[in-house]
Amino acid sequence: DTAVSQTPKYLVTQMGNDKSIKCEQNLGHDTMYWYKQDSKKFLKIMFSYNNKELIINETVPNRFSPKSPDKAHLNLHINSLELGDSAVYFCASSPRYTGELFFGEGSRLTVL
Amino acid sequence: GNSVTQMEGPVTLSEEAFLTINCTYTATGYPSLFWYVQYPGEGLQLLLKATKADDKGSNKGFEATYRKETTSFHLEKGSVQVSDSAVYFCALSDQSGAQKLVFGQGTRLTINP
Numbered sequence: 001d002t003a004v005s006q007t008p009k010y011l012v013t014q015m016g017n018d019k020s021i022k023c024e025q026n027l028g029h030d031t032m033y034w035y036k037q038d039s040k041k042f043l044k045i046m047f048s049y050n051n052k053e054l055i056i057n058e059t060v061p062n063r064f065s066p067k068s069p070d071k072a073h074l075n076l077h078i079n080s081l082e083l084g085d086s087a088v089y090f091c092a093s094s095p096r097y098t099g100e101l102f103f104g105e106g107s108r109l110t111v112l
Numbered sequence: 113g114n115s116v117t118q119m120e121g122p123v124t125l126s127e128e129a130f131l132t133i134n135c136t137y138t139a140t141g142y143p144s145l146f147w148y149v150q151y152p153g154e155g156l157q158l159l160l161k162a163t164k165a166d167d168k169g170s171n172k173g174f175e176a177t178y179r180k181e182t183t184s185f186h187l188e189k190g191s192v193q194v195s196d197s198a199v200y201f202c203a204l205s206d207q208s209g210a211q212k213l214v215f216g217q218g219t220r221l222t223i224n225p
Contacts, residue, residue, distance in 0.1 A: 004155070010189030033212075043156075043200055048212060054131040088154055098207040099144045099213060100179055 003027050006054055006091050006104040012111075014112055015080060021107045022090030032074040033092040033101065034066060071104070079099045081111045116202050116216035124222045125192055130142065133187040133219050135176075135202035136218045143204040145169075145178050145185040150199040159187075159200070194223045 004025045013019055024031060034046040042059045047066045048056035050079075054066070078085060088108045092101040119134040133151040137145065144163040160169030165180035174189045185202060202216040 018179040041150075041220070043201065043218070045212045045214075058212075092155075099146055099161060099203075101148075101156070101213060102159050103157070105153070105155050 002104075004091055004093055004104040006089075006107045008107060009105065010108050010110075011093075012110045012112065015081055016079050017084060018077070019081045019089075019104060019109070020057075020075055021109075022073070023096050023104060024073050024074045025091075025093040025102070026072065027093055027095070027103070028103060029093035029095045030071060031094045031096065032071070033094075034067065034074065034076050035090040035092060035103075037088040037106070039087070039091060044082055047074075078109075081109075083111050085109060086111045114143065114214045116204055116214055118119045118200075118202050118216035118219050121199075121219040122222060123219060124224065125137070127194055127223055128177050128191045129223075129224050131187070131189040131196075131221070133200055133202075133221070135185045135187065135216060137183050137202075137204050139183075139204055140204055143206070145173070145176070146203040146205070147176055147185070147187050148201040148203060149216075150201065152198070156201060171224060181216065192221075194225050195221045197221055 031050045033048045046060045049068045052068045065077045068074045088106040091104040115138045146161045147159040149159045160171040161167040162178035168177045178187045178189045199218045203213045
């Protein structure tokens with residue numbers, strides 16, 4: 001039973017398209033995150049939600065819009081995709097805030 | 113702002129060699145420190161953590177000690193195995209209330225049989 005699951009695992013699309021990545025966690029955690037990992041493996045936080053409330057938005061372009069319908073789900077929608085959006089996007093969750101994040105397997109987005 | 117710096121990779125060792133991956137940090141206050149590991153094709157997993165100065169985190173033969181005087185949290189293992197091949201990330205918690213981890217750039221480790 002996967003704790004943090006993301007779909008799709010791979011996404012190849014053209015510039016200018018709109019795409020979504022879904023994330024679900026079955027751990028009962030309060031806090032969920034989106035991180036972006038670039039081609040050099042550098043990880044940067046994008047968003048964090050606590051009980052469906054946005055608490056971190058790290059100067060991400062407003063083409064990126066997270067949505068949390070309930071505390072077990074955090075989806076990421078990206079409008080007008082650009083080449084620079086190509087990366088692996090990781091969803092994660094944590095119980096309150098302990099620093100222990102549980103990561104999904106990642107969603108590799110390739111923009112052509 | 114808070115930041116984490118890790119030694120440049122990639123690091124290649126033979127099986128049973130001694131491993132050190134250096135990590136230093138810059139932070140205000142008293143952050144908690146973490147090592148995460150990412151195996152090929154997977155998400156990150158917590159390897160070990162330390163929440164205050166002089167604490168030692170340990171797991172799976174890996175150890176790291178929170179050194180406030182040198183602002184370091186170096187990862188060590190006495191005898192590495194091929195299965196330890198992965199990317200290792202040092203991280204610190206942001207104590208500002210923003211509830212986020214700041215990661216280092218990652219160090220790729222390859223162990224040859």
